[in-house]
Amino acid sequence: MAEQQFDLVVVGGGPGGYVAAIRAAQLKMNVALVEREHLGGICLNWGCIPTKALLRSSEINHLLHNLDAYGFSAQNVSFDIAKIVKRSRGVAAQLSGGVKHLLKKNKVTVFDGAGRLDGVAAGGARKVAVSKGGKAVASLVAKNVILATGARARVLPGLEPDPACIWTYREAMVPAKMPKSLLVVGSGAIGIEFASFYRNLGAEVTVVEVMDRILPVEDEEISAFARKAFEKQGMKILTGAGVKGVRKGAGSVTALVEQGGKTQEIAVEVIISAVGIVGNVEGIGLEGTKARVEKTHLVVDGYGATGEPGVWAIGDLTGPPWLAHKASHEGIACVEKIAGLKGVHPLDTSNIPGCTYCMPQVASVGMTEAKAKAAGRKVRVGRFPYMGNGKAIALGEPEGMVKTVFDAETGELLGAHMIGAEVTELIQGYGIARTLESTEAELMHTVFPHPTLSEMMHESVLDAYGRAIHF
């Protein structure tokens, strides 16, 4: 098979890989992108985007059942889960098509198949073999290769996926029918989003979390706030608990859940396993290279260098946080480093916002209060409740809070933690503040428009210094 020459080969077309490919094309590189399934990767096809479409439907369902508060009345409100899923798939398909168009526009050559490192060509260039269904379809040669093969759901022993009753995110996204009851194992962003989605559509939902609180990466106060909100919505939450085994029955599954030394049986229609991810490190030709795998992820430096000459890695395939926007940023930094651009900075992983689109939404950036203290920082903490914000009340969204954590000595904004309506859209404000290394003074001097939810971001900062006006 004739070898095809490129400047850069990107293996994996998710938000890390396709963004890297486009950036490389902008920098006048001749780029190949190898994708085995769909452009846009998990994020666009089986993650971020289709779940947002699903959650939108569940929010609307929630609203429809609370119309009275806004002066409406409607009878016999109902939904069709098949239509909800169809809309979600349509959204994913539309955006995947968009990525295809973007790659074409940027003259990136896309190869449909799985890519793997295939040794070194003459002159030290890397070879990448592309195969589809076990058959070789192309042989690529490039000086640099970026591996962006992403990750997949972690499977716990006993909780192996079963389309009938044990789902990962993948099955949970395309239910054939609406389950009446679910047990969600794991209360990270993925688990909580599905728990929230199904609960808002009326399912009985129980969440099992092995840690002592839900959303364990978030600030403790936010975890506690979220738990209260979810329980108010009728969700059952078991923390410090684990699934010890499952018994499958006809049309149901029984989980043995151990909590505090006691075991209880919880019978549900479906279990959703959302206990983290593992990197897709297999079958990509890492054998015999200097690239090092640790806990299913590749070890890289701040620019994605693996230690193997010409082989780079980005996104979920590498270390945490495992988020689409982190992958995209890494892709850009990696390509710019390869291109020898001046002033390239590695991604600062301490400044990556995290968003969970449950109801109420959760968003955060930087250190939690506990982490800041553990790091030896003297902190000033500000809080502001949605209850004190005019726009929140007008929207009928009085539930939520904005918490800010400052270094008491320097005024550095160490972290911001938010829960409530639209916080996922608000968090970037604090992200910019942190990137620009603002102190409380600049945040206080910034004029936030009235009436908006963003005013709470201002008030929270003021509160950290004992100056909140509206609470």
Place this chain on the structure above:
Amino acid sequence: MPINVLMPALSPTMTEGKLARWLKKEGDAVKSGQVLCEIETDKATMEVEAVDEGTLGKILVAGGTEGVKVNTPIAVILEEGESAASAAAPAAAPAPVVAAPAAPPSTAAPASKPAAEPAADAGRVFASPLARRMAEQAGLDISAIRGSGPNGRIVKADIDAARAGGKAVARPAAPAAAAAASVPAPAAVSAAALAAIGPHKLVPLSTMRRVIARRLTESKQQVPHFYLTVDCVIDRLLAGRAALNARSPEKGPGAFKLSVNDFVIKAVAVALRQVPAANASYSDDGILMWDNVDVSVAVAIPGGLITPIVRNADAKGLAQISTEMKDLATRAKDGKLKPEEFQGGGFSISNLGMFGIKEFGAVINPPQGAILAVGAGEQRPIVKDGALAIATVMSCTLSVDHRVIDGAVGAEFLAAFKRIVEDPLAMLL
């Protein structure tokens, strides 16, 4: 209503200073014009006077506190009938600056005055708000730190590195930084890197030491110096000096004792008037030709040096120059010069003759165009009319900023200076 006394700015570039001591204590009655406290900056000690009448209710910043930021409330003055309790929350009521007697009055047109602090004008320092605050808190001169952020912006990591000890230098410089910064920052020198050399004591840098380090480094890096040396025979000057000093009243306000340096100041001033091209400063926008002849004279003071200015020295008599210089030097040593007494000047003199130094080259004090280094007057063999003779000779070296004064102009100035020094009666013309 209680009136806040704010930390005054003693100069346009002052951002903080040391509150040296309080002359009033809490509970004392104060009248407008009375001195409340003394403020020390890098170069001067200033008295802060009350402009309001009342009782000094509360001292918010204790005497001896360093790094007090300008406009920080330092005390509260209570009007009649007010209690100290009502002054408990001073920050809430910003009040006018009580006293900044030394804030330099901008008398002349801006274009005819050199900037007080050229470094501040040399280019904006790009730094994040957090980096600025951390540098301030750590007492670091932010302009001396190399930025690693976008376009060379100074960010938190750079301050951390500078505090940790010189890692900012080791870090591969963001290449964009070097291109963007119009002023190359002096390389950081970390004590940690030097500590291994041997047992030592680390003396913290005073503000003055930092300013000297920064400005003279900048001068040597940015100003293309060249040097001209001339020998002046000063026997006639010495004779004239003795004759003039003999005329001084025994004591009283009119008494004087002229020094050789007073003659040098006068000679420089007259020579600058004769060769005005040497009384000039370089700027990127053009050469500033100074209208006045303001001569800065380097004075060694505890912990450093300062250059008080004899203004319009060409128009002043020797006795007046001498009296002024003595007063300036005395107050310089006490740290009591006002900013306008040492900020500015068009030309400097540095005299190390009293230490027996034969000759030396001085570093130009930007934005001035030249500095004259004066050596000791000593008896040397000279050749006069084809025969060896003994004369008292003083070697003077002019350091010149070639951007503004070329070799011929420098030589012309120095020749004029030599002529005057060797024939001091010419000063009278």
